[in-house]
Amino acid sequence: MSKLQEKVAALPAERCCPALTERELTAEEAELTAAMFKALGDPVRLRLFSKVASHPDSEACVCDIADVGVSQPTVSHHLKKLKEAGLLTSERRGTWVYYRVEPSVLAAMGHLLTPTPASAQVA
Amino acid sequence: MSKLQEKVAALPAERCCPALTERELTAEEAELTAAMFKALGDPVRLRLFSKVASHPDSEACVCDIADVGVSQPTVSHHLKKLKEAGLLTSERRGTWVYYRVEPSVLAAMGHLLTPTPASAQVA
DNA sequence: CCCTTGATTAGACGGTTATCTAAACAGGTG
């Protein structure tokens, strides 16, 4: 969490790592990238992320998305994880806390999954 | 592993679930999709996947990719996980076993990360 | 037929994680 988290936070996010098909990842690249995938690798977190991402302006109050079948503290725990992974940001406005999807993150992860030129040739 | 695995295996893979930004995922969709992300959420697995994906024809012998800093049984373990998640297929040809990336899987995961129309309007 | 090389399976161990309950904190309202 500690040092890895700093590295993730320090990333431009728009361009962390090459596409998975471009060349093999270095150990460090793999560690950074895996952290993002890992954050989305839990059903509850994925639902929370999806709820925020599909809300208007990609923003939602905790109270709007907390209904995912686990206790509220657990929801808070997962939101924290998503935040640490750089996938969400949060802001308190009065009583409520709003979570927002960083659009650049989606683009970066999408880039990671760009099909290889080689397979494009084959296809 | 069991029932989830069957469901994952039964998917067309080309179109498992809607984009994360399209609408909030159902519990079942989230479980299926999270399984894929989870498989890529480990640095060693991600490196193995990247090694296969970036090889010519998106195919590689275990002997070509096994150098990721862990023992060979551990490599085998991770390859099995990737295979169970539907991200890789394997085939034995004589002495060696070859792993291959299913191109449709990359496309499906890329689709998941499609930016929301709303954010596109904003941008 | 044995032996070597490549790969997987079995079983165990240590660390991580998801979850809960209980408690604390933050902000608004009467």
Add this chain to the structure above:
DNA sequence: CACCTGTTTAGATAACCGTCTAATCAAGGG
């Protein structure tokens, strides 16, 4: 200030996961 609602933090527990060594399976070559 007291209270209520919304949110996070603390601490504990049970399950899961990544890793290893040892053993087993698969395929060829003397």
